[in-house]
Amino acid sequence: MTVAIDSAPLLQIENLRVYYWTQAGPVKAVDDISFTINPKERFGFIGESGCGKTTTIMAILRLIKRPGRIEGGRILLKGSDILSLNDEEMRQSRWSRISLIPQGAMNSLNPVMRVQDQIADAIVTHRGAVPIRELRERIGDLLETVQLSADVADMYPHELSGGMKQRVCIAMATALEPELIIADEPTSALDVVVQKAVMETLIGVQERLNASMILIGHDMGMTAQVADRVGVMYAGKLVEVAGTRELFRQPQHPYSQALISSLPSIREKKRGGGIPGLPPFLLNPPQNCLFHPRCPHAIAFCRETPPPMHRLRPGHMTACHKLSAPEQFDSAGGSDSGAGAAMAGAGTEASSGHQTR
Numbered sequence: 001m002t003v004a005i006d007s008a009p010l011l012q013i014e015n016l017r018v019y020y021w022t023q024a025g026p027v028k029a030v031d032d033i034s035f036t037i038n039p040k041e042r043f044g045f046i047g048e049s050g051c052g053k054t055t056t057i058m059a060i061l062r063l064i065k066r067p068g069r070i071e072g073g074r075i076l077l078k079g080s081d082i083l084s085l086n087d088e089e090m091r092q093s094r095w096s097r098i099s100l101i102p103q104g105a106m107n108s109l110n111p112v113m114r115v116q117d118q119i120a121d122a123i124v125t126h127r128g129a130v131p132i133r134e135l136r137e138r139i140g141d142l143l144e145t146v147q148l149s150a151d152v153a154d155m156y157p158h159e160l161s162g163g164m165k166q167r168v169c170i171a172m173a174t175a176l177e178p179e180l181i182i183a184d185e186p187t188s189a190l191d192v193v194v195q196k197a198v199m200e201t202l203i204g205v206q207e208r209l210n211a212s213m214i215l216i217g218h219d220m221g222m223t224a225q226v227a228d229r230v231g232v233m234y235a236g237k238l239v240e241v242a243g244t245r246e247l248f249r250q251p252q253h254p255y256s257q258a259l260i261s262s263l264p265s266i267r268e269k270k271r272g273g274g275i276p277g278l279p280p281f282l283l284n285p286p287q288n289c290l291f292h293p294r295c296p297h298a299i300a301f302c303r304e305t306p307p308p309m310h311r312l313r314p315g316h317m318t319a320c321h322k323l324s325a326p327e328q329f330d331s332a333g334g335s336d337s338g339a340g341a342a343m344a345g346a347g348t349e350a351s352s353g354h355q356t357r
């Protein structure tokens with residue numbers, strides 16, 4: 001789709017930090033990340049399990065629960081900082097301006113309420129009383145926009161298939177026509193054929209509303225097909241942001257390269273594989289470049305200096321010294337300890353390759 005990249009961003013995240021304060025110390029789940037979402041854009045997040053994707057989006061909704069806390073940064077929605085809203089203003093913004101299809105959404109439907117009453121709840125809570133006939137019509141229309149029959153309104157969740165329940169969740173999340181839809185693994189509990197159909201429905205609704213979307217998907221192939229731009233997260237940091245085609249064809253950060261080369265390819269007759277080594281324990285992460293223990297290019301400089309986010313070209317940012325300070329690598333004469341290779345025997349990702357968790 002065409003995205004208006006020269007218009008003002010819908011959402012700007014600046015230096016966001018979210019920590020979980022455990023008894024053993026702070027888990028830096030999101031550590032100083034910045035990115036923007038443009039109007040009508042679909043932005044995908046990829047990265048191994050535990051890298052901070054869900055924490056990032058829950059911070060945008062201000063739904064971080066204890067022991068988690070937003071430690072710093074700004075979250076600007078059309079220029080105004082969400083973090084400065086009071087609780088009531090924030091409650092009003094959820095659903096009506098930013099809505100969430102949470103991880104495992106279909107299990108969040110209330111089993112003892114009819115679909116109609118659950119959708120009505122969301123509408124009435126935010127818009128106030130609506131005449132019953134108008135409400136029924138509105139719910140019928142909403143169900144039809146997610147390719148369900150209006151009769152589903154009278155059904156209970158146990159009468160619906162997984163795909164139908166997920167469509168109901170999409171209808172609920174978009175009932176108030178939000179500007180930003182956040183979908184955390186919206187199709188992961190469904191079988192492959194239903195996944196594709198539900199994703200098409202979600203995109204159809206997003207485009208009809210002219211909304212932007214943040215999409216977290218464990219299936220990188222799906223993200224590659226759906227997103228306009230992609231952010232790669234590693235251990236609470238954003239390490240690369242680029243247009244989807246550019247990122248998947250020419251990833252620049254060594255972690256993005258490893259992640260994308262773990263995808264199986266039919267054209268190249270290549271099986272997927274894991275990334276050597278394990279993601280760091282965020283209570284006690286490596287210093288400076290967090291990827292250095294797994295990176296085949298690491299030099300001493302990577303362990304001593306944090307890599308800044310560096311603009312390679314318009315729209316393509318990455319945080320790796322090899323790209324922002326190549327002279328350091330010329331003088332070092334290659335990787336210092338073959339760290340990446342040394343880690344290869346230390347265990348492989350739980351992932352089988354094409355999925356990030």
Ligand SMILES: Nc1ncnc2c1ncn2[C@@H]1O[C@H](COP(=O)(O)OP(=O)(O)OP(=O)(O)O)[C@@H](O)[C@H]1O
Nearest residue numbers: 020027029048049050051052053054055067282357
């Ligand atoms: N309540 C909590 N207390 C302590 N640590 C937490 C808590 N919730 C999340 N974390 C930690 O924060 C980090 C980021 O978790 P998050 O759920 O955001 O990752 P994710 O990228 O969404 O993973 P997944 O792909 O498995 O959904 C992880 O290391 C996780 O262990």
Ligand code: SF4
Nearest residue numbers: 289292295302320321
């Ligand atoms: S900064 Fe160094 S260790 Fe980190 S990804 Fe780049 S080359 Fe590898």
Ligand SMILES: [Mg+2]
Nearest residue numbers: 053054055103
């Ligand atoms: Mg998650």
